[in-house]
Amino acid sequence: MEFIESLKKKFGERCSTEEEVLKMYWRDYWPLAIMNESLGKDGEYPIAVIWPEYTEEVLEVVKLANKYGFKIVPYGGGSGVTGAALGAGAVVMDLRRMNKIISLNEEDLTVTVEAGMYLKELEEKLNREGYTLRHIPQSYPEAVIGGLISTFSIGQYSTKYGGIEDIVLNMEVVTPYGEVTWLRRNTVPRSAAGPDLKMLFMGGEGQFGIVTKAVLRIYPLPKYIWMNSYIFKDFIEANFAVRQLLKTGAIPAVVRIYDKEDSNVRFNIDGNVMLVILEDNNEKLHNATIEVVSDILASLGGEEIGNKYVEKWLENRFDIISEITKFLIPMNMWFDTIETVVTWSRLDKLYWAFKKEVAEVEGVLPVLAHSSHFYLNGACIYFTMIYEKNEEVYWNMWEKAMKVILDNGGSISHHHGVGRLKGRWIKDEILGGYNIIKKIKSALDSRNILGSGGWI
Amino acid sequence: MTNRYSYQYYQKRFQSFSEAPCLYCPGNCITSCPTFTQTRNTLYSPLGYTRSLDIAVDKCLKCWRCTFSCPVEYPLSILVERAAERCREKCFGYVIIKDGGKYLVGELEYVNRMKVFSEKVGLGIVALDYVSSLENRDSSVSMEEKDMIGYSPEVSFLLGVPHYTEVIYEFTGNLDITIKLHLPCLLLPRETEILSSLEKTGVTVEEIVKDVCIRIENTGEKLKDLYTLCPRALETGAKLLDDLLIQLIGT
Ligand code: SF4
Ligand code: SF4
Numbered sequence: 001m002e003f004i005e006s007l008k009k010k011f012g013e014r015c016s017t018e019e020e021v022l023k024m025y026w027r028d029y030w031p032l033a034i035m036n037e038s039l040g041k042d043g044e045y046p047i048a049v050i051w052p053e054y055t056e057e058v059l060e061v062v063k064l065a066n067k068y069g070f071k072i073v074p075y076g077g078g079s080g081v082t083g084a085a086l087g088a089g090a091v092v093m094d095l096r097r098m099n100k101i102i103s104l105n106e107e108d109l110t111v112t113v114e115a116g117m118y119l120k121e122l123e124e125k126l127n128r129e130g131y132t133l134r135h136i137p138q139s140y141p142e143a144v145i146g147g148l149i150s151t152f153s154i155g156q157y158s159t160k161y162g163g164i165e166d167i168v169l170n171m172e173v174v175t176p177y178g179e180v181t182w183l184r185r186n187t188v189p190r191s192a193a194g195p196d197l198k199m200l201f202m203g204g205e206g207q208f209g210i211v212t213k214a215v216l217r218i219y220p221l222p223k224y225i226w227m228n229s230y231i232f233k234d235f236i237e238a239n240f241a242v243r244q245l246l247k248t249g250a251i252p253a254v255v256r257i258y259d260k261e262d263s264n265v266r267f268n269i270d271g272n273v274m275l276v277i278l279e280d281n282n283e284k285l286h287n288a289t290i291e292v293v294s295d296i297l298a299s300l301g302g303e304e305i306g307n308k309y310v311e312k313w314l315e316n317r318f319d320i321i322s323e324i325t326k327f328l329i330p331m332n333m334w335f336d337t338i339e340t341v342v343t344w345s346r347l348d349k350l351y352w353a354f355k356k357e358v359a360e361v362e363g364v365l366p367v368l369a370h371s372s373h374f375y376l377n378g379a380c381i382y383f384t385m386i387y388e389k390n391e392e393v394y395w396n397m398w399e400k401a402m403k404v405i406l407d408n409g410g411s412i413s414h415h416h417g418v419g420r421l422k423g424r425w426i427k428d429e430i431l432g433g434y435n436i437i438k439k440i441k442s443a444l445d446s447r448n449i450l451g452s453g454g455w456i
Numbered sequence: 457m458t459n460r461y462s463y464q465y466y467q468k469r470f471q472s473f474s475e476a477p478c479l480y481c482p483g484n485c486i487t488s489c490p491t492f493t494q495t496r497n498t499l500y501s502p503l504g505y506t507r508s509l510d511i512a513v514d515k516c517l518k519c520w521r522c523t524f525s526c527p528v529e530y531p532l533s534i535l536v537e538r539a540a541e542r543c544r545e546k547c548f549g550y551v552i553i554k555d556g557g558k559y560l561v562g563e564l565e566y567v568n569r570m571k572v573f574s575e576k577v578g579l580g581i582v583a584l585d586y587v588s589s590l591e592n593r594d595s596s597v598s599m600e601e602k603d604m605i606g607y608s609p610e611v612s613f614l615l616g617v618p619h620y621t622e623v624i625y626e627f628t629g630n631l632d633i634t635i636k637l638h639l640p641c642l643l644l645p646r647e648t649e650i651l652s653s654l655e656k657t658g659v660t661v662e663e664i665v666k667d668v669c670i671r672i673e674n675t676g677e678k679l680k681d682l683y684t685l686c687p688r689a690l691e692t693g694a695k696l697l698d699d700l701l702i703q704l705i706g707t
Contacts, residue, residue: 016497020508024498029482038480051496078498079482096496116496118487141525142482319527321481325473329480 003068004048007091010060014051014097025049025075025092029142030083030421031336032394039389046073046087051097055212058174061093062210065449066178073452074206076116076147079139081337082419084151084205086452095146098212101125109218110169110187115146115211131218134161134253137415141318146211151417152203154380156317158373159246160253160279161219163415165202172213173201176445180212187215200440203417207451208444222253222279224286227310228294230302231271235259235369236348238272241300242374243344250292253279255374256313259355262368262384267309274302275310333365334389338401339414343378346409351381353404358383361400363393373414380414402428423455461645462616466523466531476506477530485522490641490669491515502532509539519641519669520613549585556580560620562607566687570607573620573698576705577627584611607698608687609642621685621697622649625656631704632658637697638679639666640686650685670694 007015016022022045027033033043047070052058065072071090078085095116102112104126111131113122119133120141126132135155137143143153149171154163161167170187174180183197200208232238238257245252254277258266263273278293280286298304316322328335338358342350351369359367365386373380383401387393402412402425412418412425427434441456442448483503486492492501502522505512518533526532552559553567559580562570567583574581582604605620606612612619621643637654639647644666651661665682670689683697690696 018499020504020511021497021499023507024504034480049497077482077486094496094498099496120487139482141484142486316527318484321477321484322527324480325477325528 001047003064003070006064007048007050007061011050011052011057014053015048016050017048019045021049022046022087025078025087025094027087028078028080028083028085028419029139030081030086030419031334032391032421033083033086035334035389035394036391043086044088046090046092049075049087049092049094051094053097055098055172055174055180058093058095058210058212059178059180061091062174062176062449063178065091066176066447069447070449071453072210072450074146074150074210074450076144076150077118077139077142079142080147080151080417080419082151082413082417082421082454084417084419084452084454085147086420086454088452090452093210095210095212096144099144102213104129104131104218106131108187109220110215111218112213112215113145114213115144115149115171117145119143119145119148126218127221130221132221133167133216134219135164135167138318138320145214145216149201149211149214150203150205152413152415154373154415156256156372157253157277157279159242159255159375160251163373165199167217168198168202168214169217170215171198171201171211173209173211175209176447176450182213205417205419205451205454207441207454207456210450220281222281224278224280224283226278226286226290227307228276229305229307229309230274230276230297231269231305232257232274232301232303233271234301235272236351237301238274239347239371239374239379240344241274241297241302242371242379243376244296244300245293246374246376248292248296250289250296252293253277256370256372258370259351259368261366262370265368267312269305269309273305273309275313277310328386332389333386334394336385336387336394336397337416338383338385338398338405339380339416340383340405340410340412341373341375341378341380341414342408342410347379347381350405350408350410353408354381354383354401357404358385358397358401361387361393361397363388363390364397381410382414419454420452426455461613463614464616466520466529467534469529470531470534473528473530476502476532476535477526477528478502478506478532484527485525488521488525488667490517490519490521490672494672502526502530505532505536509536512536513540517641517669517672519671521641521644521669524644551583551585553581553583558603558605560607561604561615561617562611562687566607569687569696569698572702573607576702577624579605579627609640609685613642619643619646619650619685622646622653624659624701625653628657628701628705630658631701633700633704634660634662635697635700636663636665636682637661638668638670638682638684638686638689638694639664640684640689641669643685 026043026045073090073092075092075094098114098116100114104111134157137155170184172182256275258273263269368384371379371381486501489501505516516536523531556579559582560574561582564583564585604617606617684694
């Protein structure tokens with residue numbers, strides 16, 4: 001193929017068509033894809049992988065793609081769980097050689113980075129300077145900045161520090177029609193100069209442009225940290241206790257509430273366990289928040305059980321592989337997680353409907369649930385699914401789950417994005433918004449060169 | 457002897473896996489792998505090495521960094537060694553170079569360096585005549601009971617004995633110096649022990665570099681003022697801490 005030759009000429013060793021390499025880039029961390037791979041059924045491989053080092057190189061490839069009509073799949077840590085970065089038949093553009101910190105501005109509290117930088121590498125460097133992004137998702141060790149933006153990520157500290165949309169202040173993108181631009185000339189905390197275009201790339205899954213640089217908000221590392229855990233008799237009541245905290249203005253950095261089944265598996269405890277972490281940089285404020293939080297949680301039925309459960313969580317929070325190797329593989333079972341977000345008034349109904357109806361799908365084990373991101377208006381519930389290692393069971397489970405969520409007022413995605421997995425339900429959620437997105441896509445990318453084509 | 461830091465500990469762990477967990481893992485350890493961070497190519501990471509063992513044999517450094525940052529402590533280096541089938545022919549023997557109460561033990565190639573060092577601190581010397589493979593330690597030798605202190609990271613790890621920096625305070629007075637230290641791959645899990653021992657002997661570590669394997673990343677600017685504990689890095693022009701200590705001890 002002629003364009004492969006041009007890519008090879010241009011990129012030299014930074015372009016590979018070797019089978020062993022292509023094998024590593026056909027999927028992301030979509031559980032169905034891993035399951036199939038483990039059964040010896042790899043999906044279609046990409047035709048090449050390239051590693052650009054500068055924005056200009058990204059642009060050149062986009063121009064070539066327009067000329068020859070090949071597809072580009074931007075690729076970061078490969079830790080997305082929805083199949084939004086499947087490489088099938090495309091040129092996978094691995095952005096991880098673009099991994100420099102361009103500048104750290106301590107006065108404005110911003111850091112400018114290239115999009116292929118690992119979150120972990122960035123956070124560790126910031127920590128050494130006394131700062132933090134406080135964006136710590138479970139994929140912390142594997143995710144890169146561009147991927148976090150493109151999947152609309154959120155971290156475990158979101159209740160206080162927000163999601164990726166609150167962290168990204170500005171970005172540089174390469175558009176599918178072949179232009180490089182920053183989204184704003186000056187980085188500013190907020191602007192009403194037109195619609196906020198960064199939102200097109202939040203959750204854009206590489207379909208509207210390739211994010212190459214970003215300016216991110218940083219926080220001073222918290223000086224005062226307090227943690228505690230509580231048991232509640234009822235999962236929903238525990239959630240409502242957090243609503244009460246937020247209404248009061250006592251905002252925890254982390255709150256996680258595990259329902260009975262989840263608490264049992266995770267902590268070997270009978271009851272609904274709530275973990276709380278408070279973080280502050282001012283002692284008076286910190287002490288006052290501790291007092292308010294302790295009072296409210298106690299008055300709403302929380303029984304204090306000390307911080308060892310928080311410590312246990314902190315220790316294991318990025319570990320996915322232990323349980324897979326210890327339980328799932330020997331039992332020939334498989335896993336997935338389904339996250340939703342719902343307003344307070346519908347939380348109760350959605351939770352119970354999901355627990356009952358999805359667990360009734362043949363081949364699916366009892367559902368574990370925890371809530372982990374809280375808003376003044378509602379909360380995110382995260383269901384952990386264990387099921388027979390079988391593709392039919394998998395899709396039956398998802399069909400049911402998406403129906404229950406949509407019928408009960410939830411969103412099909414709180415922070416995992418859409419991808420191949422949820423593409424078939426996106427219209428049911430965003431209604432006519434889907435047509436808007438489609439038109440934007442065809443205007444920007446008339447040759448359809450960008451993204452793995454998951455859902456538009 | 458800290459079992460957790462020894463090759464034997466990981467050998468046992470290795471046996472508990474029927475297949476490499478990396479086949480299912482998103483790569484928790486990926487930023488710790490020097491061949492990956494240099495190339496940013498997934499093939500040259502544990503995720504790739506477990507799927508393409510031939511390439512692993514060729515490229516993996518067996519630096520053990522992935523194991524130390526893996527949630528299940530998977531000893532990938534052993535898998536790679538087995539794939540290379542080096543283990544069968546290679547083992548090693550002990551040679552006592554100098555008697556003493558406690559012994560400094562290291563590879564034969566470093567015997568001259570060890571001599572100078574042990575002279576200063578009053579230790580016996582044992583040389584190992586082969587350790588480039590960590591597989592298949594010859595357990596019939598009778599050095600087990602001897603009180604050993606490792607000279608190199610490899611030997612400390614292989615035998616599960618303290619590295620000399622972990623016990624240096626027992627042999628020196630206050631050295632009163634401030635340094636920048638490079639911590640080599642195999643000593644990563646012992647950071648706390650090493651730092652506290654150095655502190656006790658008056659060596660203040662003002663900066664510690666541990667995210668670089670200097671065997672593959674050129675020493676450049678970043679490593680210019682560093683002292684390392686990895687004698688294999690001598691080839692890259694790195695400075696060894698024991699050279700500095702030799703000058704300071706007893707002066
Ligand atoms: S060594 Fe551990 S962390 Fe690294 S890929 Fe393998 S299982 Fe995952
Ligand atoms: S032993 Fe070192 S080079 Fe080999 S996979 Fe692990 S971290 Fe990478």
